[in-house]
Amino acid sequence: MTGPVLSVQGLTLAAGAQPLVEDLSFDLFPGETLCIAGESGSGKSLTSLALMGLLPPGVKRRAGKISLAGQDVTALPERRMRRLRGDSIAMIFQEPMTSLNPVLTIGTQLVEAIRSHDPDADAPAAALAALRAVRLSQPDRRMRQYPHELSGGMRQRVMIAMALALRPQVLIADEPTTALDVTVQREVLDLLRDLQRETGTAIILITHDMGVVAEMADRVIVMQNGRMVEASPVAELFARPSQPYTQALLAAVPRMGDGGPPVALPLAEPIARLTEVSVNYDVQGGLLGRVTHRVHAVEQVSFDIAAGETFSLVGESGCGKSTIARAMTGLVPHRGRIEIAGHLVPPDGQSAPRALRREVQLVFQDPAAALNPRKPVGELVAEPLVIHGIGDRVQRRARAAELFDRVGLSRSQLDRYPHEFSGGQRQRICIARALALNPKLIIADESVSALDVSVQARVLALLAELKSELGVSYLFISHDMAVVENISDRIGIMYLGQMVEMGTRAQIFGNPRHPYTRRLIDAVPIPDPAYVRPPAPRMASDVPSPVWPVGQAPERIRLEDIGAGHLVAAGANG
Known part of the structure; x- marks a missing residue:
């Protein structure tokens, strides 16, 4: 194929009157890796779901056309799309544990996916070959295991095997390494690159990790608030980003070697x-x-x-x-x-x-899970003071306001609920709560x-x-x-x-x-x-x-x- 294997023209997605993705256009060519980068809420994952025909309830395609190998898939009924998924276009989701059935063995799920597209195939042999292709150790044993018996890296390899079992023309990988350890991430990225070289599959890689973008991409689309703000070859984007948002995104990336000079610590008793x-x-x-x-x-x-x-x-x-x-x-x-x-x-x-x-306080990984959704954040920040019997209601409110100032939030936000804040703001709230008792x-x-x-x-x-x-x-x-x-x-x-x-x-x-x-x-x-x-x-x-x-x-x-x-x-x- 000399033309694009996937073409998106003027894609617009909306929830009611609220646009979520606006006028997005791009082409994807065989054997190419296109990275879609941007922060949470930029429309990256919604775009991938639209390509798969899996938009969530309430989100509609208002305009645009999606062509797969020259065929307009936006006009296809669900029965036809079901045949294309896995066969022509496949997807690796961010969290494999939510994508795998916990009550079925890995082998059963792989065989089921293969037989749904080719009832006459030797599905067990094809499933085993797929696990070997992703270099999963002891593939015969893994076929008999359940998802909870595998590590995160193993589960992600199973998802890649399932996605590539039918050799699709397009593979969409939505944040496939975000939750993985750095060494497992390295193995998954190397594996995707090797499999692409062997099969010629075109890859759309969705990520907010600019290090992953630099290593994997041929071309990059940068999205912000549902719009494409910049698109260029990867080398050009990193060398000469033209848009302020892209420049700020690259400047925020932590880099090895930027740690600065060592700081001499005072000689004191350990905390x-x-x-x-x-x-x-x-x-x-x-x-x-x-x-x-x-x-x-x-x-x-x-x-x-x-x-x-x-x-x-x-x-x-x-x-x-x-x-x-x-x-x-x-x-x-x-x-x-x-x-x-x-x-x-x-x-x-x-x-x-x-x-x-x-004297010791914890700040957890997931701020949304660490905050009670039924209480205003001002009460949540003051809660340690209540538990330890410090101050009255007015004093606790004043302490919460002071802590909000210290972590860069507004006092006017004290009466809001956790769902009204972004992820970064919620983590600041958790830090404010950890500081409430002046821990060491x-x-x-x-x-x-x-x-x-x-x-x-x-x-x-x-x-x-x-x-x-x-x-x-x-x-x-x-x-x-x-x-x-x-x-x-x-x-x-x-x-x-x-x-x-x-x-x-x-x-x-x-x-x-x-x-x-x-x-x-x-x-x-x-x-x-x-x-x-x-x-x-x-x-x-x-x-x-x-x-x-x-x-x-x-x-x-x-x-x-x-x-x-x-x-x-x-x-x-x-």
Whole structure:
């Protein structure tokens, strides 16, 4: 095919009288990767759903034409569109767990998708071949497993296998790596590139990560508020962005090497000190429900956090970062010693005193889930004061207003509800609530990973400003090495519940000693189309399990194990 495989002309989508996408036009050619970039609410995902004929109720196509291989699909009935989906055009959704049926095995779902388009095909063999094509380890075993038995990276590979099983002409990938660890993201992007090279499939990649755009795109469309504000080849867009919005979007991207000079910390007693901390969970089995195995979520971890310091914990999902946060706040039982601001955290995970809870506060990853939707945000920010019996109603209102000023929100917004704010504003509200009791330590658990890049930059700047003004310390939990470099004073690298490397920002990024640390740094997408990534060995085996038989202690992770064997394989399966 010499012409475009997909052509969109004057697409306009609206909900009632409210336009959501306006006059969007573009062409997609065979073997090409077109990235649609922009912040949340820009119309990227709605455009992809319109291409698939899957617009949500209440959203209508007001104008425009969508042609697939020369055929006008906007005029097709649903029965005909159902035949095209998967066969000619397929989609990988952002969250695979919501796209896979939890009560059917992976093999059943793949076979069902293949047979729906080709009843005479050898569907089990084709499904197995699809899993092998996406380099999923032990494909025969995965066919018999359910979605909950797979990691996030595995599930995303299953979605790619399902989308490519019938070799569609167009593949739409809607934020396919947003929720994945950086090493798993690297594997998924490499996989998409390899499969495109083998099959010639045209790809529409929807993302707000400009590093991913730089590495994957041939051409880029930048959208804002439902309109296309700029479209150009990727090299030209990064070298000479013509629109102020594009320039601001690129300027907000955290880049490796932008961390700045190291800051000397004052010699003072640590705000937090962890000594040989372990967190284990028992696994029951057999008819009698005996404890047969133990999950070693955290194993003998020690570190300090100084006053006014940002200490970052970095690692992939399941490495124990969030478990440490819960242990420090007295939410899970632990072994070892945890001391925060002179208070000893009880090891039972239940009886932490109120005085301790005043000194340490949490900011969670999802601000929408962390805020009660039935209460005004002013009450939510003042809630810690109510719990600890501080002040009367007037004083609490005044404190909430003061905190709103400090995090860059208006006092007039105190009586609004969480749904009336953007994601970045809701995260600011969560930060204001965390500051209500003047804590000495704030634990930020993936607090910016779900935010758009420009919103992320503003929240990170706010955290740095609050640290400078108030002297608060942070435990910053993340898997994004570029963000970590820009905010941290010291960094601890975790893998399978163990601390494998720890040092200052300059040490970790200037001279990483551990192979796993180097792997994390090397996997970060570089927002520069001219950057040539050096070749790295592909990951191809199972993740080592943190579950050990009762009475058998896990081995300490050694450098020689990681360089040559199981750790190199870990990122492939999440």
